[in-house]
Amino acid sequence: MKVRGLERLGLAAVAVALGLTAAAAAVPGHAVPDQIGMQIPVTSVGRYIVWFHDDILMPIITIITLFVAALLIYVMWRFNEKRNPTPSKTTHNTLIEVIWTVVPVIILVFIAVPSFRLLTMELVVPPSDMTLKVTASQWHWNYAYPKADGGFNFDSYMKEEKDLQPGDMRLLAVDNEAVVPVNKVIKVEVTSTDVIHAFIVQSFGARVDAVPGRNNETWFKADREGVYYGQCSKICGKDHAFMPIAIRVVSDEAYKKWLVDAKKKFASRDGGNQFAAADAAPRP
Ligand SMILES: [Cu+2]
Structure with missing residues (x-):
């Protein structure tokens, strides 16, 4: 099994935060108590799903979550009433608005490629035995x-x-x-x-x-x-x-x-x- 660093780290942090014991190792065929994550896949489609989730979606989700959390913390610290008594009257910023529109579009297009590939794998039935x-x-x-x-x-x-x-x-x-x-x-x-x-x-x-x-x-x-x-x-x-x-x-x-x-x-x-x-x- 590939080491899924970011996911492991995230899950470990959650487990520590909740005071849980380490997540149980997955076995093929069924879920086990305390398991976190997907069941072990035994088909090409199953492996693709796990790869898509663990190696593509989880890193993106983790990075976005950390980025948004960091922004919130910075805003709370930098723009609180004590530090910033006179707020600015800014309502628009073209550059920022273009960035927060274009970047999500790029992310979605990036995700769409493996996503449609997976759909094709699932829906096109190969010659069957x-x-x-x-x-x-x-x-x-x-x-x-x-x-x-x-x-x-x-x-x-x-x-x-x-x-x-x-x-x-x-x-x-x-x-x-x-x-x-x-x-x-x-x-x-x-x-x-x-x-x-x-x-x-x-x-x-x-x-x-x-x-x-x-x-x-x-x-x-x-x-x-x-x-x-x-x-x-x-x-x-x-x-x-x-x-x-x-x-x-x-x-x-x-x-x-x-x-x-x-x-x-x-x-x-x-x-x-x-x-x-x-x-x-x-x-x-
Ligand atoms: Cu039923």
Whole structure:
């Protein structure tokens, strides 16, 4: 990991000020208690997001904040009633007005370049190896696999506290995880059956709204095996906080092995496969 000097310094100062213990180190896949900062990214898009935030935005934010704070302190000291009993009547200063208009414009144009690049990376789906159809409902997710992989689908519900096994994370562990192969471009088609939900997996840098009657797309290519968690990110009703997303990224062999079992386990659900129509009439 790159040392993110300015950010570390800022966070350390905040932690000291609040009397907190040092921030916990991030781990891939989920947040940990006391963590500050983003989850460890495992896709190119995720890494770009973290780079954009840590190396571009944070330094700019820090410099502007320190500059404005210094100006305020100087003004309070230099122009207080004792030191400056007769205030000047100045109302305009063309040079300063031009500077405080042009400099923010330059900063915004500078930020726009990586920002639009990131948008392009997120929105342009590269040729995909596999399509996962994700359907949100109040309050669970359904994952449908393509016909080539068995054409089955299954619901994924959060595990109740009484069902948690050792190692399961409360509010994140689910009964059926979505399993995908590592180093493969996975196109995710996202929709909803009732209200607007949002599919987001932080470590993938993937986020897209699940809108009833609409088919939204996102994609990821995870280059590290593991379980990656996300949560519905649109307030979607009373159990909004209890519909986590769990994606297990495994090797090709492990994926094929999982498919064999999953085909049997979820075979009875074939009838509900949302891919049936899509397979019959492929989109251009
Ligand atoms: Cu939701």
